[in-house]
Amino acid sequence: MKRFIVVFALLAGLLMILAGCMSETKEATVSEANTQPEAVTKTVATAVPEGIPVLMYHKIGPDEDNDAVIREDLFRAQMKLLHDKGFNPITMEQLNEYVRHGTAVPVKPVVLTFDDGYADTYSIVYPVLKEYGFAATVYVNPGDVGTRLTWEQIKEMKDGGVTIASHGYDHVRMNELSNSDQLANIVKAQLALKEKLDIDNQWFCYPYGRENEYSQKAAADNGILLAVTMNPGWVHKGDNPYALHRIWIGNAVDLAHFEERITTEDYADL
Template structure:
């Protein structure tokens, strides 16, 4: 396992902070600048919460694919440093109503619903007592061999994993007519509720692309909050329909990248470099 001292960690963070600023600027070109969360209790001061964003946990050499051994290294780091996974319901109760969270809370999310989320990520997360929220492309679940089945989804649900919508077909909503976009939002929510027997309250934007009109449609479709790929942490300055996340990618030094992206976010926010 790669071990990074506090001193080495700060050198890594400051050495790569410029790259993070550049990457966050690129992402923000396709996203709405987050507004303030107007539902929260007035006068409260809350710490920001990191939300990790994964896609695949496998051995394919792809930016969105984290090798299982490296994913376990990341989960071990979180466990050793006292992080506790939370659900979106807990996050929103905290942001809106100042409800208490466990010490060092973190929300782990996956987009799409790939089979390796069940075969590779799920056993590792169970080992460390973690759960995740997985945003499903509902027409792919149970229909494509590299995606999970509904039985596998229900198995994870019994262990505390939460499932949200990533639309029916993973279409970029800004490229669809209003009618078709609303069908993607509502039909995916209905299928999740039919298959899992619980309200589908949360949504993640396919490809990370959205605008104010899409935000309003997500709200009208019955979702409580929505997640972006905009780099940052969720806090009192966040728009609940444009929540920031920390995307985790594969690289030459994947753990170092994970370490920096996780630990640099609060530094960048403190200096006003993200979530302007």
């Protein structure tokens, strides 16, 4: 009997020790949990700017004598400048809300647009956009897909967050077409983007920047909310959404002139 009491006492003591350890562990776990740093969410201030620069790029490559082209090193330097100076590339949706309703956008806004769907848009531009997390819009001619970009590459960019939009079915001057041909061209491009990418496209870029009153009407009647030209200047709230201005960027625009173009509307005409 005495031996049984001793064994029972030992077991009871052991259970008390274990219970104390478990309590300390639980308290330590709770304490550690309470001291874990909270996740920090980066917030970007917003405002309604006086104007927004919409940048217009074409081909990225080594042809220094062609101002429709920009060297890769200069393009990369421009994107780095945007990042380092705190500029915020915004989407077409954000630009549309600003133009039509004066909606606030992230401070220091800029819009990046790339015309024609060159192969380097996928091989050079797209990786840089991903590196910096920049929003951008690529205007493609569905009738020319396969000669520069493939539908697979375009879809990959779309799935990666790049906005794919219409540059007309093929690269023709809208203002030189009849009204019926303009309408057919715009509609054909819309249908191709829907078929190939499942896009209900809302954004348009006039080839060569050429348009007229009917071009704007045909775009508006077929689901387009914003259309851009090649007319120089910034975009403002209340502007005609079917004739938005853009800022040409090519080899002649060195880094100093680039910064001027994104910080002041009264930039030098090179």
